[in-house]
Amino acid sequence: MNTSSPLKVTEVVLRDAHQSLLATRMRTEDMLPIGEKLDQVGFFSLEMWGGATFDSCLRFLNEDPWERARKLKKVIPNTPFQMLLRGQNCVGYRHYADDIVERFVKKSVDVGINIFRIFDALNDLRNIETAIKTVNKCGETVEGCISYTVSPFHSIELYTKMARQLVDMGSDIVCIKDMAGLLTPEATGTLIRGIKNSVDTPVHLHTHATTGLVGMNLQAAIDAGVDMVDTAISSLSMGAGHYATECIVAAQKGLARDTGLDLNLLEEISNYFREVRKNYAEFESDFKGVDINILKSQIPGGMISNMENQLKEQNAIDKLQDVLLEVPRVRKDMGYPPLVTPTSQIVGSQATLNILTGERYKLITKETRECVLGKYGKLPASLDPDLLAKVEKDGEAIDCRPADLLEPEWDQVVKDCKGKCTSEEDMLSYALFPKVALEFFKNREQGFPSTAKPATLTPKPVTTSTTPVAGSDTYTVNVNGQAFSVQVSAGGAPQQVLATPAAPAVTAAPVASGTSITSPLPGSVFSLKVTVGDQVNEGDVVIIMESMKMETEVHATASGTINSIQVQEGQKVNTGDNLLVIG
Numbered sequence: 001m002n003t004s005s006p007l008k009v010t011e012v013v014l015r016d017a018h019q020s021l022l023a024t025r026m027r028t029e030d031m032l033p034i035g036e037k038l039d040q041v042g043f044f045s046l047e048m049w050g051g052a053t054f055d056s057c058l059r060f061l062n063e064d065p066w067e068r069a070r071k072l073k074k075v076i077p078n079t080p081f082q083m084l085l086r087g088q089n090c091v092g093y094r095h096y097a098d099d100i101v102e103r104f105v106k107k108s109v110d111v112g113i114n115i116f117r118i119f120d121a122l123n124d125l126r127n128i129e130t131a132i133k134t135v136n137k138c139g140e141t142v143e144g145c146i147s148y149t150v151s152p153f154h155s156i157e158l159y160t161k162m163a164r165q166l167v168d169m170g171s172d173i174v175c176i177k178d179m180a181g182l183l184t185p186e187a188t189g190t191l192i193r194g195i196k197n198s199v200d201t202p203v204h205l206h207t208h209a210t211t212g213l214v215g216m217n218l219q220a221a222i223d224a225g226v227d228m229v230d231t232a233i234s235s236l237s238m239g240a241g242h243y244a245t246e247c248i249v250a251a252q253k254g255l256a257r258d259t260g261l262d263l264n265l266l267e268e269i270s271n272y273f274r275e276v277r278k279n280y281a282e283f284e285s286d287f288k289g290v291d292i293n294i295l296k297s298q299i300p301g302g303m304i305s306n307m308e309n310q311l312k313e314q315n316a317i318d319k320l321q322d323v324l325l326e327v328p329r330v331r332k333d334m335g336y337p338p339l340v341t342p343t344s345q346i347v348g349s350q351a352t353l354n355i356l357t358g359e360r361y362k363l364i365t366k367e368t369r370e371c372v373l374g375k376y377g378k379l380p381a382s383l384d385p386d387l388l389a390k391v392e393k394d395g396e397a398i399d400c401r402p403a404d405l406l407e408p409e410w411d412q413v414v415k416d417c418k419g420k421c422t423s424e425e426d427m428l429s430y431a432l433f434p435k436v437a438l439e440f441f442k443n444r445e446q447g448f449p450s451t452a453k454p455a456t457l458t459p460k461p462v463t464t465s466t467t468p469v470a471g472s473d474t475y476t477v478n479v480n481g482q483a484f485s486v487q488v489s490a491g492g493a494p495q496q497v498l499a500t501p502a503a504p505a506v507t508a509a510p511v512a513s514g515t516s517i518t519s520p521l522p523g524s525v526f527s528l529k530v531t532v533g534d535q536v537n538e539g540d541v542v543i544i545m546e547s548m549k550m551e552t553e554v555h556a557t558a559s560g561t562i563n564s565i566q567v568q569e570g571q572k573v574n575t576g577d578n579l580l581v582i583g
Contacts, residue, residue: 017232018280181294192226297327525569531565
């Protein structure tokens, strides 16, 4: 057992810490000033990319994620950069063809990523094989990952077997990814010892503070010989996040596993991020303490903060507890998948829909259907027969590696991007998030800043282009000819919020006579599948909605002709809003 060598520490403040506590909203400009100090500490690695950061840069921050990696590398040249890679999903929410995965990994190496923590949400190791092989070819480090969960179908023996398979596949390090903080001290020690006895590679532990057991768990792991642990600087730690870096450093000081890290330097870094955190108060998770009930719901930290934010956007935060109770029920129905991106979003979004619609599986997201049909990989256990029956009406289940059914995608991506972008990085962004990337390209072309600063109302002349309705706290203001949505707190005091370009106003056409199709949920119109004059049959898909990053099909409730369409792609709608009319 490795119980005498120094404990190595991976600092996660630049990725998972703010993903778990601040809905992944930290901007690059708030990372760069402290880069030199972070580089001086001597961390094993800095986790600073992957996960939800890629999507958030494009979708929310008007930032190029590739440029983030390059900028950080310039100020942090010595510490290895680590990213979280979702195997065949890369950093997206579906499986991509092997040619996309290979290009994404190679380009990630080009911008400075050294260590790839590669996982599959279902622990289907077929889904990480391409990524592992590509990282090996590039000469960088593979951290093969076990997504830890608890269910009647998961055991220490299963995880130990997986560790051996990961090493055989080419992993340089085995990582235990306890994304929801479900480990207990006894389970931690037993798991670490079991894996250390089975493989010769180093073992890395990633765990969260959500259930309050994290300090005891990390000590149990250290005693059992774990080689590396993940921590977050104290000012962005605990709650739904991670154990504080300084606590681990102080606890091991003078002992056999002394990290050798400088507490005074860590204090400087913590003070810096304490001030930075204030910029993101709007996105703070309400979950700041300990919730032992997470051992039941198994919801990861990053999922909690993002779920809260999504429910707030839909004016449904009062439903949070109901959703938390529904999550384990949906998870059981879907064969006990571990809750980690993208399965955490799939299960969480479906649970939310079940609550918001008042009926379980009245609406089933596209991603839920595909997961149930095996298109994300093999589920750990059998499915609820009623759910399976509903889903199988729309397709057949598969049992092969999902990517085996995908044709190479890159050539089509290049064609689609003609006239829109030219760099391989932009094309990869488009391949992963087509609509989001196109909007980002348009914003960038129009001169939007690469990093969005918090918006505050100042005495500078602005022209209000809309008047808020009674009780509203959202204004559209026009600054130098550019419209922005700005939130203002009660009494008129400005909030610190990210200013986002206001969506173009849509004037709804008068509702024509016929059968009106209304929005089944709050969200945005992802794709219109029909145009005025089209003939449709009852049950045809007419619109695809996007809510909580998941897609939901809207079906025609009658046969006939599309008389009018009341919305356009990208438009936000609420439950019950008119979408189109079938005559």
